[in-house]
Amino acid sequence: MEEKRQYLEKNRHGTSIFPAEYYHCVYPAGLAGLPVHWHEEFEVTYVRKGRCTYLIDLAPCQVQEGDVLFLPSGVLHGIPEGKTRMLETDSVVFHPSMLGGRGDACQMKYVAPLEKGDVRFPDVIRAGETDGLAGKLAGLCGRMRESFAAKEEGYELEVKAALLEILLLLYREAPARWLRRENREVVEKLRAVLGYIKENYQRPLSVAELAGVCHFSEYYFMRFFRQYMNMTCVEYINQYRMEIAAGRLAAGRESVTDIALDTGFNNLSYFNRVFRRSFGMTPRAYRQALQKEEGQ
Incomplete structure (x- = not known):
């Protein structure tokens, strides 16, 4: 079998010096459900096939083929029972420290607000919307998938470069919002x-x-x-x-x-x-x- 389902909250994502990992996940139709969970890492997920209902910070969210999810630290997410339709995804889960050094401009201006929950991009970047942003993000996810698979010399640099490019695209092309605090x-x-x-x-x-x-x-x-x-x-x-x-x-x-x-x-x-x-x-x-x- 090409893939066993990954239960992200139970895994160590990468290593202490390269805290990032790739997961190819296949969820059969009618899956019993992926329990709602959260982790300190960021997660970017590309929906390769199928559709499902995600629960993201208590709200149901429909996703389908071609969509890309970007979930920063601490976001509750999972799949309610029986809400999949043969879903196949590529995910990279990574610690935000991958994106900027301690105290540099990238960390202070762009990474820290996401990590603290002060700013939030749309949880789902939908295929065909936002001037093709989902397609650009999907291409970067594909590049990282190939990097993790081949593990050629310098693949860590290639993965980090793709993650930084994803963050750049989100800040430039996705509508950011300040979070409402009532929940x-x-x-x-x-x-x-x-x-x-x-x-x-x-x-x-x-x-x-x-x-x-x-x-x-x-x-x-x-x-x-x-x-x-x-x-x-x-x-x-x-x-x-x-x-x-x-x-x-x-x-x-x-x-x-x-x-x-x-x-x-x-x-x-x-x-x-x-x-x-x-x-x-x-x-x-x-x-x-x-x-x-x-x-x-």
Whole structure:
């Protein structure tokens, strides 16, 4: 199989001296969903094929072939359950330090406002709009894909040059805006609880425990989470665990039982039931399907 889905919030993107990584991702139609997450790095994603609904900072956003997403630090993003139509993307995830040295003009004038969330470009640059900007950005994404694939001498310079050119194009051709702050507290609360789930998904998590992260009562927390995430916290935790489990089924030869236990399920039957509901097949059938596709 050409690609296994990448779960960006779990990966180290590049190295300490070259903090950038390329991901080619394929999401089958009817995917159970990519859990909403966030990271400190910037992300640029080119939609090669298909379409889906992204959730970006709590708002649904339709994307399709030819569109380019630019997501700076801290932006909540994911794909709601069952909202894909055979999506294929190229993504580069990189730390903003790649774009400017400490204290230089590039960092102070252009990178820092994006990193702090003071300025924001459109989350999606749409194909056919903004005087062909999406096509220019797609070309740069393609150049970086080839650089990461070949890793010829100086490829790091080539990737950095493309990232700087992307930033230049955005500042010159995309309409920037100062962020409205009224949803800031909501986003911060959600970041805190999603980060807590990420760090603790391997053990039982109670509503009371998660509510404590936000300093809410259990009743208010359940209403709050469902209002902004369009699912209960239990549904989100199961979805997150399923994505981790699917990645491990695809990546190795661990037993289904070991994966179930290590992703927070003490009951194998319940794990199998949740997995089937999410992916339309049992964990073993899922692994066999991947192996068959790889063999082809």
